[in-house]
Amino acid sequence: MINFLEETEYYMFELGYSWSDVSFISGKEFSISVENFREVAANADYDPGYGAPEVAEDLVIVFNDGCWFNRHEYDGSEWWVYNQIPQKPNFERKIHALVVHQKQNDEYSGWLNLEEMNRIN
DSSP states (O other): OEEHHHHHHHHHHHTTOOGGGEEEEEOSSOEEOHHHHHHHHHTOEEOOSSSSOOSOTTOEEEETTSOEEEEEEETTEEEEEEEOOOOOOSOOOOOSOSSGGGSSSSOOOSSOOHHHHTOOO
16 A cells, blocks of 8 residues: 555655645646645555556646646556656658558558658658
8 A cells, every 4th residue: 555645745756846836736627726635645545556546547736837747557557647748849740640550551560659650661
């Protein structure tokens, strides 16, 4: 079992954030105050291991710099994911594929990125 507040603070502090850096905390439908989150999280112990996820899956913590934490789950194992605002690349390119079936060669393979799908053979 792990305490949810301790887990959250561990990741925040590792990335150089403090509670004063939090812009808002929310789910999809409503926000909650930092104070309310900390109070409830301090009393929330959960098992982050495999099995059914226990933490609200739509929970996000958004920081003043535009970065955010959201929950991620794989096969019941769950954790915070840190997200940064993507930087726009310096150049633009015309593409022909956004899904694997649009690739120019007939080889099907998943798990490709935009560059790999649009490589000219």
